Amino acid sequence: MNFYVLTLFPEMIQNVVGTSITGRAVKKGSISVETVNIRDFSTRKTMRVDDYPYGGGAGMVMEPEPVFRAVQSVEEKIGRKPRVVYMTPQARVLDQTMVESLATEDDLIILCGHYEGIDERVLQETVTDYISIGDYVLTGGELGACVLIDAVSRFVPGVLSNEESSQFESLQDNLLEYPQYTRPEVWHGRPVPPVLLSGDHRRIEDWRHEESLQRTRERRPDLLRNSYQVVCLTYGGEETAERGRLLTERLSRYGSYMDYNRRKLQKTRFRMRPGNLLLLVMPGTCGQDDRDLEKPDTGENASGYDPAVRFEERFRGLYGEDTPAVLCGNEQEMQEAEAFLQGRGFQVIGHVTEAAFCDEELLQKTALKIREKILHFR
Numbered sequence: 139m140n141f142y143v144l145t146l147f148p149e150m151i152q153n154v155v156g157t158s159i160t161g162r163a164v165k166k167g168s169i170s171v172e173t174v175n176i177r178d179f180s181t182r183k184t185m186r187v188d189d190y191p192y193g194g195g196a197g198m199v200m201e202p203e204p205v206f207r208a209v210q211s212v213e214e215k216i217g218r219k220p221r222v223v224y225m226t227p228q229a230r231v232l233d234q235t236m237v238e239s240l241a242t243e244d245d246l247i248i249l250c251g252h253y254e255g256i257d258e259r260v261l262q263e264t265v266t267d268y269i270s271i272g273d274y275v276l277t278g279g280e281l282g283a284c285v286l287i288d289a290v291s292r293f294v295p296g297v298l299s300n301e302e303s304s305q306f307e308s309l310q311d312n313l314l315e316y317p318q319y320t321r322p323e324v325w326h327g328r329p330v331p332p333v334l335l336s337g338d339h340r341r342i343e344d345w346r347h348e349e350s351l352q353r354t355r356e357r358r359p360d361l362l363r364n365s366y367q368v369v370c371l372t373y374g375g376e377e378t379a380e381r382g383r384l385l386t387e388r389l390s391r392y393g394s395y396m397d398y399n400r401r402k403l404q405k406t407r408f409r410m411r412p413g414n415l416l417l418l419v420m421p422g423t424c425g426q427d428d429r430d431l432e433k434p435d436t437g438e439n440a441s442g443y444d445p446a447v448r449f450e451e452r453f454r455g456l457y458g459e460d461t462p463a464v465l466c467g468n469e470q471e472m473q474e475a476e477a478f479l480q481g482r483g484f485q486v487i488g489h490v491t492e493a494a495f496c497d498e499e500l501l502q503k504t505a506l507k508i509r510e511k512i513l514h515f516r
Contacts, residue, residue, distance in 0.1 A: 139168075139169050139170075139241070139243065139244060139245070139246070139290070139291070139294045140169070140170045140172070140216070140244065140245045140246070141169065141171045141172070141246050141248060141287050141290075142174055142212045142245070142246070142247045142248070143171065143172070143173050143174065143247075143248045143250065143280075143283050143287075144174045144176055144205070144208045144209065144212075144247065144248065144249045144250060145173060145174070145175065145250040145279070145280055145283070146175070146176055146177060146250070146252050146278070147250075147252075147278065147280055148174075148175050150278075150280040150281070150284075151171065151173050151280055151283060151284060152171075152173060154281075155171045155284060155287055155288075159292075159297065159298070160287060160288055160291050160297075163291055163294070163296070163297040168291075168294055168295070168296035168297045169287075169291050169294055169297060171287060174208050174211065174212060176200070176204050176208045177204070178208075179203075179204040179205075179207035179211070180204050181201075181203050181204065187200055187201055187204045187205075188200050188201060188252075188253055189201055191254060195254070196254070197253050198253040198254060199253060199254050199255060200251060200252060200253060200256040200257065201257060202256070202257040202259050202260035203260075205256055205257070205260045205264070206260050206264060209222060209247060209249070209264045212245075212247055216245050218245075220243065220244075220245040220247055221240070221243055221246055221247070221266045221267055222247040222248075222265050222266050222267070223240070223246065223247065223248050223265070223267045223268075223269050223286065224251070224256075224261060224265045224267070224268050224269070224279070225248065225249070225250055225251065225269060225270070225271070225279030225283055225286070226251065226255070226268055226269070226270060226279070227270045227272070227273065227274065227275055227276075228268065228270070229268035229270040230268070230269065230270065231270050231271070231272060231273070232269050232270065232271050232286065232289070233513075234310065234312075235506065235509050235510050235513055236269065237286075237289045237290055237292075237293065238509075239506060239510070240267075240286070240290045241290045241291075241292075241293035241294060242499075242502075242506070246290070248279075248283045248286060248287070249264075249265065249279070250278055250279030250280050250282070250283050251279045252277070252278040252279070269282075269286065270282075271285050271286070310390075310391060311350070311365060311390050311391055311392060312361050312362075312364050312365040312366075312512075312513075313351060313354045313362075313365055314350060314353045314354045314357060314361070315350060315353075316345075316346040316347075316349040316350045316353065317349055317353070319331070319334060323335070331345070333345045343392070347391075347392045350392075364512060364513050364515070365413070366390075366413055366414060366415040366462065366512055367390070367392060367393070367413060367414050367415065368386050368389050368390040368392075368394070368414075368415045368417055369393070369394050369396065369410060369414050369415065369416055369417065370382045370383070370385075370386040370393055370394070370395045370396070370417040370419065371396050371398050371416065371417070371418050371419070371453075371456075372395070372397060372398065372418075372419045372420075373397070373398040373399050373420070373421070373443060373452060374399070374419075374420065374421035374443050375421070375443055378419055378420070378421050378422070379397070379419075381466065381492075381495045382419035382466070383395070384495065384501060385417060385419070385466065385490065385494075385495075385501065385504070385505060386417060388501065388502060388505035389415070389417070389505050389508060389509065393417075396408075398452055398453065399443045399444070404447075404451070404452050404453070404454065404455065405454075405455060406455050407455040407457070408455055408456055408457070409458070409459065410456075410457070410458045410459065410484075411459060412459050412460050412461060414458075414461050415461075415463070415464065415512065416458065416461055416462070416463035416479075416484060417463075417464050417466070418463060418464070418466065418475060418479075419467070420465070420466060420467030420468075420471045420472070420475065421445075421467070421471075422466075422467040422468045422471065422492045449471075449474055450478055453478070453482075456479075456482060457482050457483050458479070458482055458483035459483050460483060460485060461483060461484050461485070462484070462485050462486075462487045462511075462512065462515050463479055463484040463485065463486045463487065464486070464487060464488045464489075464490060464508055465479075465486060465488070465490065466489075466490040466491075466492075466494075467492070468491075468492060469489075469491075472489045487511045487512070487515060488507070488508055488511055490508075
């Protein structure tokens with residue numbers, strides 16, 4: 139990924155991104171960070187790029203032409219118009235979903251203002267995204283640009299030594315991360331929680347989930363409003379179950395799975411809460427193995443896929459409470475399922491076609507879009 143930072147103070151950017159993880163990533167070629175000095179595009183012999191504001195007021199305003207030429211120089215270099223981010227407190231505060239969205243870009247221009255800001259006209263003509271790093275004012279956008287580069291770089295392949303470090307961490311489920319511990323086992327009379335020494339991975343994951351919830355309630359209760367526990371319901375063969383697992387893992391660390399091939403489960407009344415996200419994965423048409431299975435036994439505890447069971451019968455015990463739902467399958471299946479679920483207390487917020495599961499990058503982008511919709515669901 140290539141970052142182009144338009145700034146009056148290139149050394150500020152270079153000094154920060156040239157160290158630690160981002161510095162190593164630049165040396166490896168995983169990312170590139172190029173600074174563009176806006177002064178180089180001044181229309182004056184003195185190389186000034188600011189002037190007094192129309193209408194009066196304190197401070198100076200950066201002129202539009204140098205900024206426009208700086209943006210244009212990058213566009214000409216890469217041969218297209220990339221996203222242009224302007225760092226400003228007058229914008230939506232950066233969050234993890236925005237970070238992941240920006241990480242899907244090949245090139246990104248970051249524009250840093252200074253003084254009292256930049257002439258509005260050039261912002262309207264060139265900027266695609268306005269981003270803030272918090273509700274406070276800095277002397278310029280350079281520190282914000284460094285924060286953005288660091289956050290986005292973590293999702294670029296090759297930047298981190300452990301890919302899981304970026305996939306599952308604070309705010310990935312809109313929850314704060316659980317507490318971390320290392321050696322020694324007891325420090326200043328404080329022991330490591332026994333569950334972490336048990337070797338029982340299921341218990342450890344349950345403990346981490348509960349600790350994440352508790353920490354979020356205590357420190358950032360506002361995040362819980364848009365935090366959803368993914369419940370993946372599948373029926374069909376192994377290919378359908380695998381598609382459900384793949385998408386669930388990209389949506390949440392703490393997703394749960396239910397196999398609706400089971401006759402007993404089909405007869406059980408199950409009401410999903412507003413804090414759940416239903417992910418319903420249907421057999422579709424690309425997995426013929428799902429369609430060609432022999433008709434299974436029909437006993438109470440049978441768990442094989444029976445294609446003769448109608449959708450309404452299979453999910454007759456399923457209800458929601460204004461619960462968001464995402465459907466995966468072919469168009470006909472999703473239309474039928476949506477009509478049924480809307481009458482059962484669900485709000486369908488997205489459809490995922492079978493093509494999304496045939497490409498890793500497309501599947502990742504699909505999961506990102508779902509999380510973006512969840513953030514604005516309430």
